[in-house]
Amino acid sequence: MKLRLAERMYRLGTETAFEVAARARALEAQGKPIIHLEIGEPDFDTPKHVRQAAAEALEQGYTHYSGSTGIPELREAIARYAGKNRGLHFDPANVVVTPGAKPIMFYTIMALLEPGDEVIYPNPGFPIYESMINFLGGVAVPLQLSEIRNFHVNIKELESKISSKTRLIIINSPHNPTGSALARSDLEAIARIAVEHDIMVLADEIYSEILYDGVEHHTILDFPGMMERTILLDGFSKTFAMTGWRMGYGIFPGEMIPHISRLVINSVSCTSTFSQRAAIDALEGPRGEVDKMLEAFASRRDIMYEGLNKIDGLRCNRPEGAFYAFPNITDTGMSSREYADYLLNEADVAVLPGTSFGEYGEGYIRISFANSEDNLRKAMERIEKANRKLPAITAEIGAK
Numbered sequence: 035m036k037l038r039l040a041e042r043m044y045r046l047g048t049e050t051a052f053e054v055a056a057r058a059r060a061l062e063a064q065g066k067p068i069i070h071l072e073i074g075e076p077d078f079d080t081p082k083h084v085r086q087a088a089a090e091a092l093e094q095g096y097t098h099y100s101g102s103t104g105i106p107e108l109r110e111a112i113a114r115y116a117g118k119n120r121g122l123h124f125d126p127a128n129v130v131v132t133p134g135a136k137p138i139m140f141y142t143i144m145a146l147l148e149p150g151d152e153v154i155y156p157n158p159g160f161p162i163y164e165s166m167i168n169f170l171g172g173v174a175v176p177l178q179l180s181e182i183r184n185f186h187v188n189i190k191e192l193e194s195k196i197s198s199k200t201r202l203i204i205i206n207s208p209h210n211p212t213g214s215a216l217a218r219s220d221l222e223a224i225a226r227i228a229v230e231h232d233i234m235v236l237a238d239e240i241y242s243e244i245l246y247d248g249v250e251h252h253t254i255l256d257f258p259g260m261m262e263r264t265i266l267l268d269g270f271s272k273t274f275a276m277t278g279w280r281m282g283y284g285i286f287p288g289e290m291i292p293h294i295s296r297l298v299i300n301s302v303s304c305t306s307t308f309s310q311r312a313a314i315d316a317l318e319g320p321r322g323e324v325d326k327m328l329e330a331f332a333s334r335r336d337i338m339y340e341g342l343n344k345i346d347g348l349r350c351n352r353p354e355g356a357f358y359a360f361p362n363i364t365d366t367g368m369s370s371r372e373y374a375d376y377l378l379n380e381a382d383v384a385v386l387p388g389t390s391f392g393e394y395g396e397g398y399i400r401i402s403f404a405n406s407e408d409n410l411r412k413a414m415e416r417i418e419k420a421n422r423k424l425p426a427i428t429a430e431i432g433a434k
């Protein structure tokens with residue numbers, strides 16, 4: 035029998051990080067000393083008090099289903115926390131807890147899009163946006179983020195992409211994979227466009243607490259008319275080093291809640307209950323371990339930014355937030371994919387090609403600096419050495 039898949043399966047994309055990580059691990063199993071800079075997750079353990087809270091919750095019997103949108107105490111804690119961090123007021127009734135934040139993308143696009151509706155999304159950008167839009171029958175309209183603008187949104191270009199079919203704009207700040215963070219004035223302009231054309235906005239703010247140089251996080255929800263048309267996506271994976279727990283949330287306009295709740299019931303019923311209990315402790319418990327982790331990211335950001343710019347063949351903007359560097363690699367004379375493969379095979383360093391984040395990622399690689407300072411320094415030494423073997427770079431050095 036020949037397996038016949040639904041046509042939509044051929045429109046489903048993926049997150050290459052998981053595939054590159056598998057290849058890197060296979061090389062490691064052969065004895066290669068791989069340094070992993072491909073995956074977007076903190077290398078720190080979840081804070082101890084959160085782990086303890088989960089263990090206690092298990093003992094206390096938090097082993098049953100919860101309501102589909104989450105346990106009330108966690109929804110309240112999220113509304114308080116997300117509101118306090120943004121200087122806004124959120125109603126706990128508008129909070130939906132999900133297994134990781136990813137389902138929020140899926141549910142939002144599923145709930146809002148008719149076939150043929152257009153979604154404007156950042157490119158390069160988190161690959162699941164494009165994947166979900168295509169999968170669910172929408173038209174993915176890329177908004178290029180370019181290096182010359184420090185990977186910020188070009189408002190004129192955004193305006194030129196709006197059509198009568200535009201249903202949703204996706205923004206992500208701080209941004210994966212470029213590390214850019216949107217300025218308040220840009221968000222204000224995007225809000226104006228959304229209101230004027232009656233467009234919904236998905237604001238992916240999962241890196242909202244990972245910002246450098248004292249830069250403040252700004253949210254599009256702060257502008258008139260945005261509460262009723264914005265879905266805020268955030269979660270625990272990054273800020274609290276909880277990737278494996280699968281804990282995320284969305285804050286939706288109230289009218290969407292019964293519909294999103296039904297999507298949750300149809301797909302996962304609810305999120306793991308003892309994890310939800312522990313998540314309250316993440317939000318309301320001591321901040322010490324999180325603060326230490328954020329400080330470590332800041333110091334690594336400096337090491338990477340300075341180090342990468344010293345390597346012949348690379349040029350890198352200063353990441354404003356998140357834990358990624360997105361250096362330009364065009365001087366290597368290779369495509370993004372060739373160069374990422376080259377680094378894996380020649381330098382034992384796993385990174386992602388920029389094209390894993392869309393067509394406009396060509397010419398770049400993404401390096402996650404969620405790794406120790408020692409490993410980052412070692413990785414840069416290896417990259418420098420590998421680059422010196424490249425004909426395009428030797429010719430350039432010779433000409434200097």
Ligand code: PMP
Nearest residue numbers: 074134135136160210269271282
């Ligand atoms: N948004 C962005 C921009 C991300 O980088 C990630 C994780 N890599 C997510 C959302 C989803 O995170 P999770 O499902 O682990 O909460």
